[in-house]
Amino acid sequence: MARRSATGKKTVSAANLAALGAERLAALLLEAAGGDANLKRRLRMELAAELGAADLAVEIDKRLTSLAGSRSRVSWRKRPALLGDLVAVRRIILERLAPLDMRLGLDRLIAWFDLYPGLVRRVSDARGELPAMFEAAAVDLAALASLAGPDIAGEALSEALSTRLDPWAAWVGAAAQGLDPAVARRLLADLTHGRPRPTGRLAGVARRLAERAGDVDAWIAAIPDEERRRPAMQVEIARRLATAGRPADARVALDAARRAAKAGSGWLRGAGSPPPDPAWLEAEIAVLDAEGQAAEADAVRWGLFEQTLSPDLLRTVISRLADFEDVVALDRAFALAAAHPDVMKALAFLMDWPALREAAALVEARGDELRGAHEDAPLWASRLAGRHPLAALRLLRARIRSLTQLGAADREIEGLLGEAEGLAAGVELPEELPDHPTFIAGLRRSPATRPRRR
Structure with a gap:
């Protein structure tokens, strides 16, 4: 027992290290930092954080400036150390500076992202680890921008997009779904109000921001004219308008899509033509629901289910039924599955539902398929x-x-x-x-x- 107790005390843990006392730990850190520049820099930043946000920002700026100003090539051997350094700087910004001063934290995080163009030119990175790191950091950008709020984040990110569209379009686009909707609305307004309609990469960013902000008109406005005239895009516009509670506009868009579609394709179905694309049916369902035509919407749902055998769609249908009607609906669904032209798709639906008796009957009836x-x-x-x-x-x-x-x-x-x-x-x-x-x-x-x- 005593032996196990002594071994436990030698384990490197927070509790055991704390037992050494502040003075002994300080001496050990000084000794370790003497041969480790990154550790020494981290300790200096931690000390600066105790003095306040301004002092910590100065120390962070020193490191960012050094990284930005370096022109030396980074070999594949030295790449891991550089990536570790970048991670450490980002963490000190997020975990220490941002809680002290949100504006300073966001400004430094943006400066951290701005290191990328210079780094990518001088780092040997056949594995693509550097761009992957910056893309993954978009999650942190979204979180910090959301905490900073629309006034601070909107101004800072708008400036980055306006002056450094490439690569900021990719980062803001990736961060968009994680942004607070109020931040997304503010940034979207800065990019679109009183300005020419966004095009190219900026249009893609605007669409993602509009989706997060729930602004269907801005989402539509960011679509290039040629793309907007395509029936498939008009169908998606109709679906989004219906979801936004604008049935009249949605119906107009869906009717326009029908007129634009070629005869015998998509929704315009004739004898011998393939069934409508599921996207058309999904849009029709959304429009009918928005118009309050529940029975008609359910009829289209059954048509869509007959194609897709989607369990989620069937659950939606059943959830809308009165008590005891679900049994009839399930019998209908299982019959449609049994008659589906793709026996393996039908079997997958029945096994996933699960409806094992019906699945076994399908195997017995169509074993040759x-x-x-x-x-x-x-x-x-x-x-x-x-x-x-x-x-x-x-x-x-x-x-x-x-x-x-x-x-x-x-x-x-x-x-x-x-x-x-x-x-x-x-x-x-x-x-x-x-x-x-x-x-x-x-x-x-x-x-x-x-x-x-x-």
Whole structure:
């Protein structure tokens, strides 16, 4: 017991280090900092933080200026140290300076981002670690800008976009969804009010900000004219207008999309034409809902479900039904799945719902259409094996055939054959299903994938 206690006291932990006392820890830090410039710089910044935001900002500025002014090449060997230095500076800005003074913190974080153009020219970075670091830091930019508020953040980010669009368009675009909506609205106003309509990369930023701000008109205004005339974009505009509670405008946009679409494509469906694209149906549903036409919207939902077999869509339909009507709706949904032209898509829906009885019935009814290449087939078989062993056996055999044709490894095929043999031995096989030895004999396989006879 005593030995374990002594060992615990030697563990490097916060509690054990605190027990050394302030003076001893200070001496150890001074000793370590003597040979570590980064640690010494960090200690200086921590001391400055105790004096206040202005003193800490001065120390941060020194490091930012040094990094920005350096022209020496950074080899792949030295890259990790530089990246670690950049992370440390960003952390001191976020964790120490920003809580003391939000404006100073945001200004320094922007200055940190501004290091990128110079760094990318002199850092050997075949792995792309440097741009990945700055892209990931967009999350911190959004968080700090949101805390700073629309007045501070709007002014600072507007200036960055106005004077340094590349690469700030990418960073603000990435940060947009994490911004406080009030900040997004302010920044969007700075970029658009009283100015020419944004184009190019700035238009992309404006659209992301408008989406975050909930400003559908600004989102539409940022779309280039040529793109806006495309039926697919008009459909998306209609959906967004409907979601924003503007059914009349949404209906106008959707009707314009119909007129622009070519006959026999998209919504304009004729005999022998493919079904409408799901995006058209989703827009029609949104518009009908906004117009208060619930029954018509549900009718279109069923049409969309017939195409997509989307569980989320079916849940939406069921959630809108009165008590006890859900049973009828489920029966209808399962019937549509059973008749779906893609048996594996139908099976995926039934297994995910879950509706195992209906899934087993589908496998039994359309066993010849099963595609064993579907990676979930073994999982589905294991779930069906308890109550529906014949369906599970059909799935496993379809998977085995597929793997054999693809030349898969013996081990995988042998494992599935063992499961299939166990299932075949435990049930009475119908005439169309061969016994296990006959199934193995009938497999077309290469020598590399030949399963052993069981």
